[in-house]
Amino acid sequence: MDLKKIAAWLSDNGHPEFRLQQITDAVYKKGSASFEEITALPEPLRNAIKYKFRILAIEPETILESKAGDAVKGSFWLKDKHKVESVLLNLFPGKWSICVSTQVGCPVQCVFCATGRRGLKRNLSPDEIISQHLFWANYLKKHRPGEKIGGVIYMGMGEPFLNYESVAESLRIMTDPDLIGLGDRHISVSTVGHVPGIRRFAKDFPQINLAVSLHAVENELRSKLVPLNDKYPLDQISKALKDYIYATKRKVFIEYVMLGGVNDSQSSARRLSEWLKGVASPKYFTVNIIPYNATAYDFKAPTKERVAAFSNLLLTLNISSTVRKSLGADIIGACGQLADK
Ligand code: SF4
Known part of the structure; x- marks a missing residue:
């Protein structure tokens, strides 16, 4: 929604200034997704403005709810006929989170990721990112x-x-108390280890959570899983995280997609613990283990026993660790499964 253009149009057409505030409150605070829903506006204004502007920059194509009702995946059309996906997740009773997309496809091409297999089509605009929330x-x-x-x-x-x-602009809208107004600590940005991005993010958004998808702490294996590791190898990520923690004093969430027989051994857990302790004190890390959701590729899901043993060993080694509940696997909406299919 382009607030500047709407403000100009309201003014040019003789509407009082408070109409813009009514629209902003209805859309960002009360979840209105069309001008028809904003009943605080007089009907003639609603009828006129709906032909001039759109609130959402995305158009739902399919909405699939998981059997358990704890995840909903949306597939959305963009104006140029590209498609993007986004997921609504019920991580705790009554408390919903959303997983938003920032690009159509992805150039990084992690080998286990359905999105990466498609390559990059284009970046999303701030409006297209915010529209997922709206x-x-x-x-x-x-x-x-x-x-x-x-x-x-x-x-x-x-x-x-x-x-x-675009991500930075969307974060400003998400956290602006006059717009969506989410607390910084309720937002997480997850990178696969883009070092310049980590450094910039530390300066621009020190209170927003940073998550880093590591998956392996040996360059050879990591480069196979995450090709961007060739450009930003583990020692550069380590330095960037050291500086991030020094500057922000914030904890970093380490995402670890666990692939059966690849990175799920006890020695992998020990190496991960040593690598993290080489970066900073263990109190600065929580490892989120994400058991791989089998897609059509060459990897398999780890066994429950291997996942539990890995997590327990990290805890014994003083590294806080959680195993992410897989929500939405039946609607292809779990981590690594978004592919706009
Ligand atoms: S895991 Fe993330 S960074 Fe890697 S290809 Fe998929 S979307 Fe891109």
Whole structure:
């Protein structure tokens, strides 16, 4: 939604200034996704403005809800007929988070990721990123009245730091108390290890959570899994995280997609612990283990026993660790499965 253009149009057409505030509140605070829903506006104004402007920059194509009702995946058309996906997740009872996409496809091409297999089509605009939030807020209003979005994770399609400007603008809208107004600590941006992005993010958004998808701490294996590791290898990521923690005093979330027989051994857990302790004190890290959701590729899911043993060993080694519940696997909406199919 282009507030500047709407403000100019309202003014040119003789509407009082407070109409803009009514629109802003209805859209960002109350989950209205069309001008027809903004009943605070007089009907003639609603009828006129709906032909001039759109609130959402995305158009839903399909919306799929998981059987358990704890995840909803949306596939959306963009104006240029590209498609992008986004997921609404019920991580805790009554508390919803959304996983937003930042690019159409992704140039990083992690080998286990459905999005990466498609390559990059283009970056999303701030409006297209924010529209994902506005769509899901409206969805909850209609389907789960009274429930709200409490968190946003930038971990859908794309590497956020390869679209830094749009991501930064969307973060400003997410956190502006006059607009969406989410607390900084309720937002996480997840990078696969884009070092210049980590350094910039530390300066621009020191209170927003940083997550780094590591998956392996040996360059040879990591480069096979995450080709961007050739450009920003582990020693550069280590230095960037050291500086990040020194500057922000913030904890870093380490994402670890666990692939059966690849990075799920006890020795992998020990090496991960040593690598992290080489960066900073263990208190600055939480490792989120994400058991691989089998897609059509060459990897398999780790066994429950291997996942538990890995997590327990990290805890024994003083590294806080959680195993992410897989939500939405039946709707192809789990981590690494978004592919706009
Ligand atoms: S895991 Fe993330 S960075 Fe890697 S290809 Fe997929 S979307 Fe891109």
